[in-house]
Amino acid sequence: MTESPLAVRPATPEDVAALVRRAHRESIQITVVSGGHGPWSHDASDGMRIELTDLADISIDGTAVQIGGGATWGAVAAALSGEGVAISSGDTATVGVGGLTLGGGIGWMVRAWGLAIDQLIGAQVVTATGEIVEASANENADLFWALRGGGGNFGIVTRFDFDAHRIPGIVHGEYVIGGDAAAVLRTCRDIMRTAPRELTVTYMDVPAMDPSAPAGARLAAVWAGDDADALIAALRPVADSEGVEATVTSPAYRDILLEMPAPAAGEDTPVPPGFIGGNGLFAELDDDLIDRLVAFRAAYPASVVFLRSLGGAFGDVPQEETPFPARSAQWFVMAGGFDIPEMIDDDTRAAILADWRRIESGRLAEYGNFADTERPDAVPGMFTPEAYDGLRAVKATWDPHNLFRRNHNIIR
Secondary structure (H helix, E strand, O other), X not given: OEEOOOEEEOOOHHHHHHHHHHXXXXXXXXXXXXXXXXXXOOOHHHOEEEEOOOOOOEEXXXXXXXXXXXXXXXXXXXXXXXXOEXXXXXXXXXXXXXXXXXXXXXXXXXXXXOOHHHHEEEEEEEOOOOOEEEEEOOOOHHHHHHHOOOOOXXXXXXXXEEEOEEOOOEEEEEEEEOXXXXXXXHHXXXXXXXXXXXXXXXXXXXXXXXXXXXXXXXXXXXXXXXXXXXXXXXXXXXXXXXXXXXXEEOOOHHHHOEOOOOOOOOOOOOOOOEEEEEEEEEOOOOHHHHHHHHHHHHHOOOEEEEEEEOOOHHHHXXXXXXXXXXXXXXXXXXXXXXXXXXXXXXXXXXXXHHHHHHHHOOOOEOOHHHOOOOOHHHHHHHOOHHHHHHHHHHHHHHOOXXXXXXXXXXXX
């Protein structure tokens, strides 16, 4: 185990347990960093920062996959690729397995295989008392239920057990939109209402940021399988839309995960600008919502709009089976402006927020993994009332003193 004043990188689950007992004994606040990027950037001067980076082993036995709590999805995708299996993960290679999974995990295979939590079959957890326990449908089932979407409120997960999926390959389509984005979105929306569940699409319109996210509007699509003709046929109306340029390839799954640009040698990681906006799970992408989103992006140069199709396997899971909200949602939507002082003033900030409030008014719930600030009053809106009550009960059992509170905190 390596340790600076209060930033610690444990090497084993037993190290993690010892740190938790110390934090409990000395009343030290804990922040857990599970290997990837995320909004919880508390430094070591503000308590104990437990970095799980060294707990990153990946074990594969057929479709049974065990992953350390500090692994990143890029490493997982690379390890699984040679075995002909995959797990639906996020979009970015540097995202931590722990953070994404505990919050739900909307990824490229969400319509084919559901959320990351829908593939989770067990976990090893260090509890608030410093015990190491197993959680599954048959062992500590209440804890296992809470881990599948309730966030990091209930313990530190040092190992995730997944049931992966065999897959011969994937097909990736990219559709650069040079014309009427609203018309293309309507076409895509209509396709996805009856599309095969092998198909998941995203829409993104962003300003110039980095090579992984060039400026402009585009649709990206992934087909869970190696049938390129099926993807081409399903999205032909999009490809035939005026101003659209289509490219279809068959990469490895690991190669569609974005790589976040690293700072140059000797440079600190840049602090991202503030974000004015939010996200939501929506029952439908109706014409009014499409128009609002396209107008939002056009009104504010330093803004972003992102959508992902849901349905399919995502909606197969009964609502009460996991704490994740809004299994009836058909679309995930995010929109917001970057708070860059030299580009916007107070009036613009207020206008961006007002426009976002009008957009979010129709959402079913907020997705916690894309909520980048600690807002205690917003946490109940990330769950159904029944799920929130259930999470409070689990919190009272497993963390009655709220040791694990540097997250979207469940108040017991």
